[in-house]
Amino acid sequence: MSLITPHSTLLAQANVNEEITARLLSFIQDRDAFSPNTWRQLMSVMRLCYRWANDHQRIFFPLSAEDLRDYLQHLQQAGRASSTIATHAALIAMLHRNAGLVPPNLDPLVFRAMKKINRSAVVSGERSGQALPFRLEDLQQIDACWQQSSRLIEQRNLAFLHVAYSTLLRVSEVARLRVRDISRAEDGRIILDVGWTKTVVQTGGLVKALSSLSSERLTDWLINSGLVHEPDAFLFCRVHRSNRVHLQFEKPLTLPALEAIFQNAWHSIASSRNVKANKKRYLSWSGHSSRVGAAQDLAKQGYSVAQIMQEGTWKKPETLMRYIRHVEAQQGAMVDLMEKRVFRQPRD
Missing domain, CATH: 1.10.150.130 (Tyrosine recombinase, N-terminal domain)
Incomplete structure (x- = not known):
């Protein structure tokens, strides 16, 4: 049949x-x-x-x-x-x-x-692959590099990286945000109405808040691109080589276009880094890098697994642990015990 x-x-x-x-x-x-x-x-x-x-x-x-x-x-x-x-x-x-x-x-x-x-x-030595982490210090470096740029594509890319890192959203979830999804807190910071994610599909939706700096970078992009007057447009649109924004209402940026944002950032500040190939790939930042880096930064600062899972909308702890396993190993109970324990040297 x-x-x-x-x-x-x-x-x-x-x-x-x-x-x-x-x-x-x-x-x-x-x-x-x-x-x-x-x-x-x-x-x-x-x-x-x-x-x-x-x-x-x-x-x-x-x-x-x-x-x-x-x-x-x-x-x-x-x-x-x-x-x-x-x-x-x-x-x-x-x-x-x-x-x-x-x-x-x-x-x-x-x-x-x-x-x-x-x-x-x-x-046989097989290990699970993992995207190179895009950490907070990387975001700060690219911010210093691009914040004064007059090129709209770099303003867009910088705003995108701020949103991706700050929200821990998957790049496809960031890409489908629209201008109308933005509101403001009393202190002026941006609130994003995400709606739904891969793991959160419910009528209550999901709301994410941006820091003051990330709100500033996103605001700059909206004003300079003219998107602030286009509530139905996607938040991040194509930028023509003539330095003009091509408004997008039907389809968001494609995955290759989103990956290119991370690759451009890599070539701007990190291309000289010596990176060991991971499963014959992951030689530069990719679309998952901001999510991995943000999770590792949270773990390094001592936030609990439950808190990080909530920020990244992970449903299973083992999924998150693959991202932060190296950080968790350095902060393990036995390492803490051995570092704090004072051993007395035997007397002669």
């Missing part, structure tokens, strides 16, 4: 009955229940798994435990990271659950396969 959706061959070669097909069609129609990134990942995994099934004469859907084990081992042999393999397994399970089927991941066969993959990855 072959069913082609408008955006992907999601159910190609599916060996299912009409009831399961209807559930999958309903799942596709309700894709707005998931973030665009999650849906893109699901489509990518389904395409890869479908090709593998075709090449190896396997049934793509439903996927048996034996076939899933073999597919995950194929990914390992192809050099995929253990975290990527785990993502494939989770998304395949997601598709089966939404079809009303028992995910093959629950079979002990698949459980053991993932244990072997993870153990092999750890023993």
Whole structure:
């Protein structure tokens, strides 16, 4: 049975009955229940798994435990990271659950396969990648470098970095802020009505406050760009090479454009730094750098995990701990004990 959706061959070669097909069609129609990134990942995994099934004469859907084990081992042999393999397994399970089927991941066969993959990855020295942190001192340096600039693109980039660092929002969440989302506190500082994030989707929304300096930099950008008079425009728009702002109302800045902001900052103040390659990448700041750096700065200043999780809207402590593990290690209980403990030297 072959069913082609408008955006992907999601159910190609599916060996299912009409009831399961209807559930999958309903799942596709309700894709707005998931973030665009999650849906893109699901489509990518389904395409890869479908090709593998075709090449190896396997049934793509439903996927048996034996076939899933073999597919995950194929990914390992192809050099995929253990975290990527785990993502494939989770998304395949997601598709089966939404079809009303028992995910093959629950079979002990698949459980053991993932244990072997993870153990092999750890023993071989694989470490999870992490974006280079964009710290407060970096923000201060780029602020000193760009604050007097007459170029609107540098004024925009500086304001963007202030907002990204101060709010710990993901860059896609900063990009979709609009001018109308701004209000002012009694002391003049800016309040941002974020609305929703990847992990906070509720009618009450999410509100973020900026510091006095960050409020000043964002205000400068709004006035000099003319966006202050365009409440429906996105807060951060394209800047033409003629030093004029191209107003954007329909779509925010793309991810490559957002990544370019961090790369421009890197080349302005940090390009001479000696950075060791992390999983063959992360050689300069990227879109996640401000979120990582802000979390590390908060941890270094002694703020609790609960406080940092609230600031960054993390739902799971283990996600945050991946960002601050080096800081936490330096502030561990045993290090504190050993540094404070006074050992008496034995007398002769």
